[in-house]
Amino acid sequence: MRDIVVLLVSLSFILAALTSRFAGAIGYWWFGIFRPQDWVWGNINTLKLPLIAIVLFVIPCLIQGLWPRFRDTISKFFLVYIVLTLLTQVVSACDPIGFRAEYFQQFCILLFAVLLTIRVTDTEQRFCWLVAIVGFSLAFHAGKAGLLGMLGMGGTYYGAATMKGLFSGSNGFAFGSAVLLFFNIFVIRMAYAKNALSYLPKIVRKELTLKMIKIGGPFVCLGIIYNVITLFSRGSALAMFIGLALWFSLSKLLKFKHIILFGVAGVLVLSVVGLPDGYEARLASAFADEEELDGSAASRPHFWNIAVDMAADNPLGVGPGCYNTYYNIYDGSFGKYGFYRTVHSAHFEVLSEIGYLGLLCWILLYIVSIVKLFKIRKLAKSKVEQSDSDYFFVSAANFLIVSIIVFFIGSSFYAMAYNDIIWLLWGLTAILITQFDTYTSTANSVKKGK
Incomplete structure (x- = not known):
């Protein structure tokens, strides 16, 4: 049954892509x-679904003349970064042993793909569609x-074969x-906002769909939070809780009564569900003396120092993935932490x-966004x-600010520079900036007309 549902959803996306960029x-x-x-239970890799997905997105765009534009600051930074990456690839790539x-x-x-996504996401409704699809794609898992x-009284997926692709492994899944x-909090927030429903897609504005989002959405978010905790990923949990505090602050929802309410709810949930065995020890190990740090915490400064040494000898970098x-x-350390390790x-x-120069461009993308x-x-x-538009833009800006900061904090502990999500977040920022400029220009024109 699951195979049939997944294949039907996949087919629906493929058919829709034939008529809409x-x-x-x-x-x-x-x-x-x-x-x-x-x-799915069966092997459908022979269908080449990911290849079909990108072909049906990119090729029709190019045929219709929808090429990437570099009018906004973020897209220009994208261009600079890819040029720097190409330069590094040509000058310092790790060939022949590890090309x-x-x-x-x-x-x-x-x-x-991100630049084309910026081109075709030209309305607020499409912005919400994109955010909802991306958010729920991982929220489902x-x-x-x-x-x-939680139903298993504190069970955990730590160490299990959890996700693949962008979020493989326990740390990647948690991150x-x-x-x-x-992403999901933004969609739920919009569903509750009666004055901004017009910015949600028509299918979402239906009464049954809204009820499902309003009722089921908070439970899904609670499950996501608990999943991050039980995956034993300290960096991801830290980034997530800082993000939650920041989101409440930006949304003006972090009042004393809410702190008490969420505090009591958290204590009740943890007292009933509990935490996985060994979680407290896992947290405590991050604050132990240097001699007692666990291997994960102790090795990271070593990997980072090596990165600094590499940059000192190779100012243009050693090459992507090298x-x-x-x-x-x-x-x-003579292999103390193993060989061919990642930078973390x-x-x-x-x-x-x-x-x-790549690091400068990377940091400027965060700052500018x-x-x-x-x-x-x-x-x-x-x-x-x-107006309704103002509410939409404030809510969208809030969630993007928080998501970018969470990525920045969390990725300080994981090698995620090539992860799709941060580049999509910057792409969504470029989309929102363009839409807000259009909105303000239209509003000013209306005022002048009056």
Whole structure:
């Protein structure tokens, strides 16, 4: 039965992509994050669904003349970053023993897809569609895992074969869950806002769908939170709870009564469900003396120092995906932490593989995005009479700010520089900036007309 449902949903995305470029975009992101080929009993890899998804998205766009544009600041930074990556690939790539051309190729495809997504997501309704599809694609797995863990009285998926693709492994699954949690919170927030329902897709505005989101959405989010906790990923849990506090603060919902309410609810849930065995010890190990740190916590500074040494010798970087190959050359611990290890930090990953200029571009993308999103919040909230559009833009800016910051904090502990989500978050930011500029221009024209 599950195979049939997954195949029917996949077929619906494929058929929709034949007539709509935006349907091709959300189909591409659903295939990339949900990964239907990994969640059926039979082997459907021969169908080449991911390849079909990207072909049905990219080729029709190019035929219709929908090429990437570089008019906004974020898209221009994308162009600079890909040029720096190409330069590093040509000058310093780790050949012949570990040539990683596939990293560069996949990254080019990713940025091309994000830039095309920016082109075709040209309305607020489409923005909400994209956010909902991406958010629920992972929430289906993460929320289900968390709720099943709660029903199992503190069960955990730690160490199990959880996710594949973008969020493989326990840390990756927890990290993706922590970031995409706020995609789902945004959709739930919009469903509860009567003055902004017009910005949701028509199918979502139906009474039954809204009730499902309002009732089931908070339970799914609770499951996601519990899933992150039980996956023993300390960095992801830290980023998630900082993100929740920030989101409540930006949304003006973090009042004393809410703190008491959520505190009591958290104590009740944990007292009934409990935490997995060994979780307290796992947390305590991160704050132990240097001699008593567990292998995961103790090794990270070593990996980061190696990244700094690589950048010092290779200012342009060692090449995308090449840190692992160069690791043995720079490892002064004589294999204490193993061989061909990963850097365990997106920021040090960029430093070592794309160099100092790549790191500068990487940091500027974070800064520019957050500054522009705060500017949207300020302008939208500054009006005496706020419209439905103002509410939408403030809510969208809030969730993007939080998601980007959660990614920044969480990826400090995991090598996620090539993960699709951060580039999509920056793409969504570019979309929101463009839509807000259009909205303000239209509003100003109306005022002048009056």
